[in-house]
Amino acid sequence: MDFAFLYSTMKALLAATPTTIGLFSLSVFFGGLLALVIVTMRVSNNIIARNFAKGYIFVFRGSPLLIQMFLVFYGLGQFGVIRHSFVWPALREPFICAVLSLALCTAGYSAEIFRSGLRAVPPGEVEAARAAGMSGFLLLRRIIAPIALRHALPAYSTEIVLMVKSTALASLVTVWEITGVAQRLISQTYRTMEIFLCAAALYLLLNFIILQALSLLENRLNRHHRRPTERKPSVMNALFGARP
Amino acid sequence: MEIIELLGFGAKGWGALILTGMLLTLCVTLASLAIGALVGGLIATAKLSNFWWLRVLGTTYTTIFRGVPELLIIYLIYFGGSNAVTAIGHAMGIEGFLGMPSFLAGALAVGLISAAYQAEVYRGAYRAIPRGEIEAAASIGMPPLRCVRRIILPQILRFAIPGLNNVWQLSLKDSALISVTGLAELMRTTQVAAGSTRQYFMFYIVGGLLYLVLTSFSERLFNSAERRSNKSMPRGMGQV
Numbered sequence: 001m002d003f004a005f006l007y008s009t010m011k012a013l014l015a016a017t018p019t020t021i022g023l024f025s026l027s028v029f030f031g032g033l034l035a036l037v038i039v040t041m042r043v044s045n046n047i048i049a050r051n052f053a054k055g056y057i058f059v060f061r062g063s064p065l066l067i068q069m070f071l072v073f074y075g076l077g078q079f080g081v082i083r084h085s086f087v088w089p090a091l092r093e094p095f096i097c098a099v100l101s102l103a104l105c106t107a108g109y110s111a112e113i114f115r116s117g118l119r120a121v122p123p124g125e126v127e128a129a130r131a132a133g134m135s136g137f138l139l140l141r142r143i144i145a146p147i148a149l150r151h152a153l154p155a156y157s158t159e160i161v162l163m164v165k166s167t168a169l170a171s172l173v174t175v176w177e178i179t180g181v182a183q184r185l186i187s188q189t190y191r192t193m194e195i196f197l198c199a200a201a202l203y204l205l206l207n208f209i210i211l212q213a214l215s216l217l218e219n220r221l222n223r224h225h226r227r228p229t230e231r232k233p234s235v236m237n238a239l240f241g242a243r244p
Numbered sequence: 245m246e247i248i249e250l251l252g253f254g255a256k257g258w259g260a261l262i263l264t265g266m267l268l269t270l271c272v273t274l275a276s277l278a279i280g281a282l283v284g285g286l287i288a289t290a291k292l293s294n295f296w297w298l299r300v301l302g303t304t305y306t307t308i309f310r311g312v313p314e315l316l317i318i319y320l321i322y323f324g325g326s327n328a329v330t331a332i333g334h335a336m337g338i339e340g341f342l343g344m345p346s347f348l349a350g351a352l353a354v355g356l357i358s359a360a361y362q363a364e365v366y367r368g369a370y371r372a373i374p375r376g377e378i379e380a381a382a383s384i385g386m387p388p389l390r391c392v393r394r395i396i397l398p399q400i401l402r403f404a405i406p407g408l409n410n411v412w413q414l415s416l417k418d419s420a421l422i423s424v425t426g427l428a429e430l431m432r433t434t435q436v437a438a439g440s441t442r443q444y445f446m447f448y449i450v451g452g453l454l455y456l457v458l459t460s461f462s463e464r465l466f467n468s469a470e471r472r473s474n475k476s477m478p479r480g481m482g483q484v
Contacts, residue, residue: 062459063452064420066431075445168313179316192324200312207311
């Protein structure tokens with residue numbers, strides 16, 4: 001084992017990690033917001049909005065992310081209208097293009113996940129809330145959203161891990177994140193295995209941290225389903241304020 | 245009409261090349277499905293085994309291949325495989341760099357990723373088989389291997405169809421990443437056509453539409469297979 005080489009590889013990859021994290025968090029944030037819009041359209045009574053959302057989900061889930069990213073990065077610049085408009089300084093940046101296409105893609109997947117969460121809300125609870133005089137945003141905030149979120153969270157965690165992996169594609173539109181740097185190092189040194197192991201370890205660590213955070217959140221959201229005797233005092237409870 | 249000429253089958257048209265690329269995408273994904281079924285079956289068996297080290301091995305495999313970006317795994321197989329081929333070539337007295345065939349590298353890489361997902365599908369399908377059926381087979385004296393062939397495998401295949409549909413869709417989209425090795429599948433052909441005609445937008449839209457044709461057509465195929473395999477079952481929840 002050549003530890004000096006592993007150390008220098010790890011240092012180069014760690015320097016690229018903030019780019020990966022930036023791509024990931026920005027695209028999950030904007031993708032999540034867009035997914036809320038899409039799912040609202042998908043379950044609305046307006047036939048045009050509903051069909052638009054259906055088409056959006058079909059297109060963005062059915063085609064590879066790489067082709068969507070190239071379409072945004074190379075395709076949009078072809079039109080003079082876009083090149084001479086105010087958005088061009090932003091769309092010229094590969095990082096912004098990558099975030100845009102990642103967010104558009106994850107919005108399609110997340111909208112379906114949120115919809116399955118909505119379908120898990122028992123109609124009786126909505127009716128009861130309406131009978132008690134709740135409607136509109138209050139009903140959404142107090143009854144529908146908490147139940148839907150709880151049901152959608154396991155599937156959404158899977159989607160979030162897929163997003164961590166998808167950020168690797170940004171290297172193909174010249175964003176130097178972990179996979180891009182790893183590829184450059186491989187083609188310079190031809191020491192594929194060592195570099196792969198370093199990059200893989202970084203990605204697994206990232207996924208592990210994100211999954212742990214999400215399962216902690218899931219645990220907290222499902223507090224009321226646990227029996228009081230199951231609540232053992234633990235380090236996690238001490239840290240995050242659950243009383244034994 | 246310039247666009248029709250570019251997409252047509254004439255001297256300046258890319259139509260034939262793009263359709264060939266689509267066929268190659270289908271072939272490479274089918275090959276990776278087969279590799280994934282073989283490796284995935286072994287991994288699922290390892291994860292269900294009574295030996296703890298086999299379970300650890302299986303879990304490590306699925307964790308790595310589901311948690312690491314597909315692109316990185318393709319680089320590993322392609323560059324790592326090329327290094328190995330070059331080393332073998334040197335041992336046999338052939339000088340210089342030898343590349344790994346990109347079809348083989350791509351099918352292997354996507355296949356190994358698909359194996360990790362398929363292993364989980366098969367494991368879930370095995371769990372769905374009622375224990376009583378396996379016990380009943382043992383109690384009438386059926387040897388284990390015959391029980392696998394007669395009782396377990398047919399039911400695993402039936403329960404696995406919806407999961408395999410998901411894995412197939414994933415692999416179809418992962419196969420676009422093989423374009424980085426230079427294999428002239430749908431993505432790569434679209435890229436070359438877009439670059440050399442400068443009609444990026446049009447060709448990427450066409451490429452995307454062809455992928456949509458592949459995914460939606462195969463989804464229908466899987467749904468009808470699921471209906472067919474459930475003919476003998478009573479209708480229950482979640483059926484198509």
